[in-house]
Amino acid sequence: AQTVTQSQPEMSVQEAETVTLSCTYDTSESDYYLFWYKQPPSRQMILVIRQEAYKQQNATENRFSVNFQKAAKSFSLKISDSQLGDAAMYFCAYRSYNQGGKLIFGQGTELSVKP
Amino acid sequence: NAGVTQTPKFQVLKTGQSMTLQCAQDMNHNSMYWYRQDPGMGLRLIYYSASEGTTDKGEVPNGYNVSRLNKREFSLRLESAAPSQTSVYFCASRMTGMNTEAFFGQGTRLTVV
Numbered sequence: 001a002q003t004v005t006q007s008q009p010e011m012s013v014q015e016a017e018t019v020t021l022s023c024t025y026d027t028s029e030s031d032y033y034l035f036w037y038k039q040p041p042s043r044q045m046i047l048v049i050r051q052e053a054y055k056q057q058n059a060t061e062n063r064f065s066v067n068f069q070k071a072a073k074s075f076s077l078k079i080s081d082s083q084l085g086d087a088a089m090y091f092c093a094y095r096s097y098n099q100g101g102k103l104i105f106g107q108g109t110e111l112s113v114k115p
Numbered sequence: 116n117a118g119v120t121q122t123p124k125f126q127v128l129k130t131g132q133s134m135t136l137q138c139a140q141d142m143n144h145n146s147m148y149w150y151r152q153d154p155g156m157g158l159r160l161i162y163y164s165a166s167e168g169t170t171d172k173g174e175v176p177n178g179y180n181v182s183r184l185n186k187r188e189f190s191l192r193l194e195s196a197a198p199s200q201t202s203v204y205f206c207a208s209r210m211t212g213m214n215t216e217a218f219f220g221q222g223t224r225l226t227v228v
Contacts, residue, residue, distance in 0.1 A: 009155070035216075043221060043222040044222075045219035047217075052214075100163055100165045100171065101146050101148075101209050101211070101217065102148070103150075103158070103160070103217060105157035105159070107157045108157050
């Protein structure tokens with residue numbers, strides 16, 4: 001069975017600075033997807049970024065980028081030029097190609113942004 | 116376009132009471148999911164339905180039942196609520212296919228006293 005681990009329950013960053021959230025996972029599969037979701041206080045789950053395991057190039061979405069290390073099974077999220085609106089809970093998630101689209105989530109990292 | 120709609124948004128139950136959480140999506144998605152979110156544990160899959168007429172257990176199915184009423188609707192039922200079922204419940208849907216993402220409802224905060 002696959003597992004996802006986020007070892008940082010809380011992180012803090014100064015506005016306009018850069019922060020990196022860590023995620024590791026365990027799987028025996030070679031093809032899969034990895035995701036970062038943002039959950040603000042509204043509770044809404046918002047997809048931030050997605051990475052296909054077969055792609056060597058790291059995904060980027062504006063100020064958000066990932067460092068995907070397949071051999072090390074590591075998938076970190078970097079937020080550049082942090083903004084107050086980035087404050088939220090962030091979840092790392094894994095999805096297999098062949099298991100009905102089920103998402104396996106990490107424990108989450110609560111990010112606070114200081115003005 | 117409403118996306119995924121969950122009702123109710125908040126609910127308080129007494130131990131032993133039953134209730135059904137409703138979920139409906141208007142995106143013509145094949146697959147639907149129920150997750151629960153607990154502090155320090157992320158979201159965990161309760162049940163899912165890969166297509167209309169099929170349902171399967173997820174990681175934490177005990178104490179729950181589901182019904183895929185039609186393609187749009189996927190309900191979660193607690194037959195006899197327990198304090199351990201106090202949680203935030205999320206419904207999600209997704210179009211079957213490799214390169215598609217899941218869309219989530221706004222969640223239901225359930226408290227069992």
